[in-house]
Amino acid sequence: MSQHSGSDPEVAEERSGPKTERGRRTLRRLLDAAGEEFGARGYHDTAISNITQGAGVGLGTFYVYFKSKEEVFRALVADMGARTRHAMTESTRGAHDRLEAERLGIQAFIEFVRSHKALYRVVMEAQFVAPEAYRDYYRTFAAAYRQQLAQAASRGEISEGQDDEVRVWALMGASSFLGIRYGIWDADTDSASVAEAASDLMINGLAPRAAKDKAPK
Amino acid sequence: MSQHSGSDPEVAEERSGPKTERGRRTLRRLLDAAGEEFGARGYHDTAISNITQGAGVGLGTFYVYFKSKEEVFRALVADMGARTRHAMTESTRGAHDRLEAERLGIQAFIEFVRSHKALYRVVMEAQFVAPEAYRDYYRTFAAAYRQQLAQAASRGEISEGQDDEVRVWALMGASSFLGIRYGIWDADTDSASVAEAASDLMINGLAPRAAKDKAPK
DNA sequence: TCGGAACCTGAATGTTGACTCATGTTTCAA
DNA sequence: TTGAAACATGAGTCAACATTCAGGTTCCGA
DSSP: OOOOOSSOOOOSSSSSSOSSHHHHHHHHHHHHHHHHHHHHHOSTTOOHHHHHHHHTSOHHHHHHHOSSHHHHHHHHHHHHHHHHHHHHHHHHTTOSSHHHHHHHHHHHHHHHHHHTHHHHHHHHHHHHHOHHHHHHHHHHHHHHHHHHHHHHHHTTSSOOOSOHHHHHHHHHHHHHHHIIIIIIITTTSOHHHHHHHHHHHHHHOSSOOOOSSSOOO | OOOOOSSOOOOSSSSSSOSSHHHHHHHHHHHHHHHHHHHHHOSTTOOHHHHHHHHTSOHHHHHHHOSSHHHHHHHHHHHHHHHHHHHHHHHHTTOSSHHHHHHHHHHHHHHHHHHTHHHHHHHHHHHHHOHHHHHHHHHHHHHHHHHHHHHHHHTTSSOOOSOHHHHHHHHHHHHHHHIIIIIIITTTSOHHHHHHHHHHHHHHOSSOOOOSSSOOO
């Protein structure tokens, strides 16, 4: 929950993070508070003093741990990237094939956004506040996704597409928008049925089903 | 091109816009300059003085036409909404059926983003600067898109989906991400082949093609 | 030719908020 | 016990705007 991923977020300290337990605790409080505040008010409407108050530390303390306002923000985006990938990996672990994994992934993503509304907003705002971090977020995700598709295709579970990079971005875009639409704007809709409808589209496409008991036209 | 849509953007003037030709020209210059600046530097890094300098007018003149910085921004988003819908309508006009329209639409969207990079950024940033305007942008788009799908389904051109709202958002998301990926980040890739690969996914899905000359498995 | 409506202007105002720094306080190894 | 490394602090600095305003200038009908 508050493990903040594997690789330490880049903190101000030239090398290594806090040296003492007290320091690590303070860093964690600052990161958590920053997530809350940025998520709730957005980057520009969040003052450093909001964050330090949220963390229950003095204003100056912030600059003991971060070089700038932007730096915490970047750390949060990187952290979210790791968490998102982790959640996706977990949710699709039990799938029997890629097609099932797609459905599970879409549903898990919507639910992930729902339960991390604030932090997910941070990721999206990164597009404007820290474009590099934003691109990394999606590039890393896309790379992992591509590999999944390639393996699935070689197993014959999905078709050989014309261009997996394109497929991956289309799929990420679909999930992303569904995440906003049903994870944030309309968080009451049953996520399973949304995922069912969406994965039906992603798996079978828009084309009319070949008629089985009825001649077409 | 610079018609700025049908319904006037909401200007500061309580009722009606500029009364004279000079006024209309100044308003247009301000809107164009605002689009340039916001698109290039983003909302928060753009100062009103940047806009007025770009438009070649005095600082105070801005407030003759707009109540606030946010107001121009909203006007720009609304304008872009109209232009986007217009571009999509035009590009799919000649399609023989909905499946072809999808491919044309994806390609047209990528090209639209390419040729309006700056303004498209404005739309995306609206998510944080003017959330209402952002939601309107997509809601209006979604409504029109749904209607297209419903009609196509009744004509038998596409399958009856489980939930057209979900399909529409997935499709918009896919196009949106492809627009960013291939319209902004990598604007050199041939848009036709991206659209071809993407529409193949949206039309036929990920599922392996039913074997015609080879038994499955 | 005149008056007022429409339009233009940029210096001045006021606020906001990121970041610094000089001065503590706490921790802990020797 | 001690001193120095690590950590904490918040008043003060400073630059960056958004917005206002009081005083022009231009246009046009009568």
